[in-house]
Amino acid sequence: MADSLKDDPTPERKDAHDALRASEARYRRLFETAQDGILILDAHSGLIIDVNPFLIRLLDYPREDFLGKTLWDIGPFKQIQESQAAFRELQDKEYIRYENLPLETRSGGRVNVEFVSNVYGVNGKRVIQCNIRDITARKLAEESVAAQSRELARQAEELGRSRQSLEDKTRMLQRVLDSMSEGLVVADEQGKVVIWNPAADKLLGLGAANIDIQEWSHHYRLYLPDTVTPFPSDQLPLTRAIYGEASTAVMFVRNPAFAEGIFVEAYASPLKDKRGIVNGGVVAFRDVTESKRAEATLREYERVVEGLEEMILVVDRQYRYVIANRAFLNFRGMSVEQVIGQFAAEVVGQDVFAAQVKEKMDDCFGGNVVQYEMTYNFPNLGKRDLSVSYFPIEGPAGVDRIACVLRDITERRVSEEALRKSEERFSKAFCNNPLAITISTEADGRYLDVNDAFLKLLGYKRRDVIGHTAAELRFWDEPSDRMEMLRQLRDDTQVAKHQTRYRTSKGEIREAEVWAESIELDGQPCVLAITRDVTETRRLEAQFRQAQKMEAVGRLAAGVAHDFNNVMSIVMGYSDLLLGLIAPENPMSRYVSETKKAAKRAALLTQQLLAFSRKQVVFPKLLDLNDVVHNATSTLLRLVGEDIEIEFRPTTPLGSIQADPGQMEQVLMNLVVNARDAMPNGGKIIIETGEAELDEDYVSRHPGAHTGQHIVLMVSDTGCGMDENIKSQIFEPFFTTKAIGQGTGLGLSTVYGIVKQSEGYILVYSETGKGTTFKIYFPKLREKAEALVLSHEVAEPPRGAETILVVEDDKTLREITVKLLQDGGYRVVEAKDAGDALRIIAASQPEIDLLLTDVIMPDKSGAELARQAKESHPKLRSLFMSGYTGDLVGRQGVLIEEAFFLEKPFTRRSLLVKVYAALHSESARQQ
DSSP: HHHHHHHOOHOOOOOOOHHHHHHHHHHHHHHHOOOSEEEEEEETTTOOEEHHHHHHHHHHGGGGGTTTGGGGGGGOOOOOHHHHHHHHHHHHHHEEEEEEEEEEEETEEEEEEEEEEEEETTEOOOOOOOOEGGGGOOOOOOHHHHHHHHHHHHHHHHHSSSSSSHHHHHHHHHHHHHHOSEEEEEETTTTEEEEHHHHHHHHHOOOOOOOGGGGGHHTTTETTTTSBBBBGGGGSSSHHHTOOOEEEEEEEEEOSSTOOOEEEEEEEEEEOOOOOOOEEEEEEEEOHHHHHHHHHHHHHHHHHHHHSSSSEEEEEEBBBEEOOHHHHHHHOOOOOOHHHTTTHHHHHOHHIIIIIIHHHHHHHHTTTOOEEEEEEETTTTTTEEEEEEEEEEEETTTEEEEEEEEEEEEEHHOEEEEEEEHHHHHHHHHHHHEEEEEEEEEOBBEEEEEEEHHHHHHTOOOHHTTTTHHHHTTTTTSSSHHHHHHHHHHHSSEEEEEEEEEEEETTOEEEEEEEEEEEEEEEEEEEEEEEEOOHHHHHHHHOOOOOOOOHHHHHHHHHHHHHHHHHHHHHHHHHHHHHSSSSTHHHHHHHOOOOOOOOHHHHHHHHHHHHHHOOOOOOEEOOOHHHHHHHHHHHHHHHHHEEEEEEEEOOSOBBEEEOOHHHHHHHHHHHHHHHHTTTTTOEEEEEEEEEEEOHHHHHHTTTTOEEEEEEEEEEOSSOOOOOOOHHHTTSTTOSSOOOOSSSSSHHHHHHHHHHHHTEEEEEEEEEETEEEEEEEEOOOSSOOOOOOOOOOOOOOOOOOOOEEEEOOOOOOOOOOOHHHHHTTTTTTEEEEHHHHHHHHHHHHHHHHHHHEEESSSSSOHHHHHHHHHHHHHHTEEEEEEEESSSHHTTTTSSSSGGGGGESSSHHHHHHHHHHHHHHHHHHHHHO
């Protein structure tokens, strides 16, 4: 064709020839400068005709390795069979496209390309054009794209006026434009669209429209990246290119073909002629929706990572920090600049890095996930325990980075240690708990675990229990008890104080209370049970109820005693007066004497009741029980017959106790009398003294006892003994096994009361037919015992002439007391209460010599009266009278000695003796 033009000298042919040469030159420049790889192949043989420089640089093969060879002959296309098959497909379909074709460069590098092939004719020959785009570096140079677009636009105008060859070149260019995945739009300086490829239609959802520039955003539904603000038309990249400014922008397009719209990234450049005058603009844009979403996701990940409490790091092959989140920076107390790009050894310290970090990182760079724990001393936080996890990150050449996750587990370590200690404490509490604890299956009652207390309770070894059922051990005396407990557990999940009886390994049946709760172990319903043996408790409760009953009886007796003693004092007082008025030979004298004797017996009963209720007036002293027994021996021998032997076995030396000597003799006599009555056919009574120490175990099993050193008094007999029923009642007032009229039933109750009043403890051992032993424990004192003073009968006291003030709220008793004193020669003044007495004392002339007052009175006690009276009359002597309780006497605030106390009921003689002694004794003067 060129030759024919050469032979044709006409100007028209010459112009066409020049135009063709210019077009070919422009195409060659486009081919040589294209930023996509281009191969031109012979459509028949598949031999490579031409290759552009971009592909040579991309694959790093020299040009001669391409020319004259087929695709399957050169290095990058190693899959020969696939290449040949693709070539045959291309020959048949004249088009083939690969979205992602892996190629290998001469240096072994990996390149992923988009491969598009078309078949078309050039100068009567069919050729194949292969467009190869490096999609790993997809962004095309803006200037290259703009230059190609200008060339293509001008070429399109020129090809419209050229001949068939130019039209072929134009079609080839159009195919190039059509094959592009990016949208390409070219406009002239007025904004009229010159080029608009199919990709632009697809991405914008609309075809080309020659509308005013200011309408582009509205027409094509273009928005800023916020997706709601219309993109300013004058700021669109193509608009700015027409105005001569290259620019890029990301826009949101409400393309109806995509439900959520798409993001496009546009690159625009101005089109200039040779003189540099702008005559249009070109814009290339591509869909970046996925990358924008990936960026948004990445930013979200970044926010998440920055917000995590865990420390997140990324380290490269050189052990340099690439990423460090805020948690790590805060823990380290460092800035981003102090960490990012720095070597790990510089940040954590060379010693720590070498000893604890480097080896673990190297293991992770080898492709392994590494987890370990370490302790690190942070500059601003001190020592913290860390959990460290390394995860390999794959790159093109293998693992080139590792992600590090550090968690502060200091508190967890503390919690774990606390949990371990708690579990250890629980284990100890379970094993060493004094209560019997078991864990058994709910279904069959098989014991999974039991503590030592349970084994001790039943008398089994551990191997005899674990793995065996309660039925096999015959634990439940009544198996139905367990079924009832399980029924309650199903209703309430907990059972408290389930009453039952269990069987020990020796077959002994004992009473128990069971606390149970439903639990689950390894998915299996189980029962956690606590068993408490209440056999002894029940016995002690019975004893306690008995003690309460006796205490109630004692309170009743004490309540009656005060008035009763007053009445008996009146009876005995008037009896004495009558005996003084009646001649001894008069029969009336005997009647009065018998009345007085009966009153004394009644008074004795009252004293016994008061002794039982611990309300008897006592004057305790430091005693040696051996002395008490020795002094009472002759009396005791008179109480028993000749067929009964009394043996005394003292322990010497013996400590002291504090008690009333008379009460101790009363205890001895009552126990001896009780022993005598238990041996109607004779026998032996043994009285022993000794010392003993009571410990906590003994006290826990004997309510009323106290720990410490004690003096023991034992009285044993060889009599008939008692069964449990009788033994449980022997200390109750008026209880007796004797026939009616043969006993009052107050002997042992009196002993009980005296022992309790002396802070002692009494215990009875007895079996039917084997005799009885009473053991009495008195607290041992360190002080030395006082010598016993034997009481002796005092002769008729001499008459007196002193003035006595009698204070008694009971009118009748006051009258008889006054009369008895007057008969004794005394001048007597009487007062009904303390207030009356104080007025008399204040106005008395002559002086009162003795104040005889009742202790318990309604308005003011006798002790308080005596204190107030002595304030104005320091020489006034006092004598107190009462038949009620030593406790109430002692609580009056003064110490009342035995010499200045007159016990009710009193006789004429006992009254006058006490009054005379109070008036004339040396201690009375010092009172």
